[in-house]
Amino acid sequence: MLISPNNLKALIESLIKDKRTVIAPVKDGKDSSYKPISSFAEINLDLPFPTKSTKEYFFADSEPILNYSFPAKGKISVTEPAEPQENILFGMRPCEAVSYPIMDKVFTWDYNDEFYLKRRAKNIIITVACEECDEFCFCTSVGINPQTTEGSDIFLQKTTQGNYLVKPISDKGKQLINQYKSLFTDSDETPVEYKGPDQKFDLAKIRPWLAKNFEHPIWAKITLPCIGCGACTYLCPTCHCFDIIDEGTPKGGTRCKNWDACQFAMFTVHASGHNPRDMQSKRFRQRIEHKFNYYPDKFDRTLCVGCGRCVRHCPADMSLLNVLVTIDKLAKT
């Protein structure tokens, strides 16, 4: 199945006309951000990659989980928050789309987190295969490549003739294509197969090393530059830690799930003052161990898609990629 650039424009414009919310990467000064768009012209699929991922549209940075009020002294009234809206996320990179099936694991084991799942059920992901990358990208080192369709609802890939090859992946994706059937043609062209970044480390070596080297002098050394700002966790499409807090007035308010980060000292501190992760090196180790050892152990998936955001935007040049390359070297010796 194919769609021409003109018809792709028509598809996006039709979705907007039909009052559906379309989120896409747009230029934002020197950077790029995912934002709701009102015309196709706003979309920018070129580098740089959007600074933040689309995570907030699935796992909101501040998600109301209930509203409470105080109708009388000592009495509480609790109501459920509003249902989430549909978002059509256009122009997502393949790596980012994979992060959702990965996060599905933690939000559905035993207890289902309806706030994540309702957004997940409503949102539609239209991925565009990469044709370029920057020096921070490392998807191919974590088993993903520019043609990976996992997590996408519709997958678009440029063809040598300049059209887009359309792969309907999920039922949601097929439904959307059916709704705008006239814009698609039933023929095929040769897709541009971009091979992506070179492989930078051997993932198979990382986990066994991490499992054996919880206590290793490298942790203190390698994490020295880290200032514990947590930016890596907020920009990461797979980091999913949160806090639960009440925000309101004496009359009532909202209980929210807010993004939190394992890089903060307060994250694990006990009421007694005891803190199991009392040093930044322990907190950084937790992030690496969680992504490349604990999560694979528990859910059989690596909690990283190689998008490079944490490396690209670290204010301390504290590169997760360098850490992994170093571990890879240590594992070989």
Next chain:
Amino acid sequence: MTNIYKPYLMTVAEIIEETYDTKTMKLLFQDEAVAKSFNFKAGQFGLYSAFGEGESTFCIASAPTKKGYIECCFRKSGRVTKALFNSEVGDTIGFRGPYGNSFPLDKFQGKDIVFIAGGIGLAPIRSVIWNCLDLRKQFGKITIVYGARTVADLVYKRELPEWAKSPDTTVVQAVDPGGETKDWTGKVGLVPVILEQTNPNSSNGVALICGPPIMIKFTLPVLDKLGFKPENIYTTLENRMKCGVGKCGRCNVGSVYVCKEGPVFSAAQMKELPAEY
């Protein structure tokens, strides 16, 4: 789908001042259907909320054998516990739970049990103590070693003599050196030392321990010396938690989520975990 973060509304039915900064609260479910169907096991915990301030994690301090209500015991230390501390009888608070695993009481059948607790660490142990005392015939000799920093820091003071009256049950109370008062009739010394003096039977015994990390650290070698095997020593890890249901990502020790696979672990299981608790 159900909102897993939505708490039950509870009425504060009774408040007991345990110490200057610690209270016990008896809580009744406002929804009668929940009150009837609610069940839990000794060792499980919940998230207690003061609306407007947030949620805090404590064990369920009452025993599963006492039906129709739950109790919690907490120290005033942060925003939520301060608000809970200031609430009055008749007020409404929130409760989510029960969460986590429990002490394997089925494995304790016919065995001697030694309970070791420090400070407010008696709260989760108390749930098991009452559970065992209410089913007294199912277990062997019961020894309770309880210590606190000072006499003023002891919790459940009114219940300790009551436990001692149960058949074949010994209660040893202690305070840290310097924490005693003139009329103190208990022991003076640190919990590991008092435990060693008490010398409980280990050949057919299990040990349950809860208290500050430093107390647990120095008590484990004593239990080893007394002959308790790591698989017969149980503790409850009280890591900081927010969700209680294996999502929020802060209570893990290695790949174990304390809120789901814990909070109860044997010393043998603890040995397999990275030392980060």
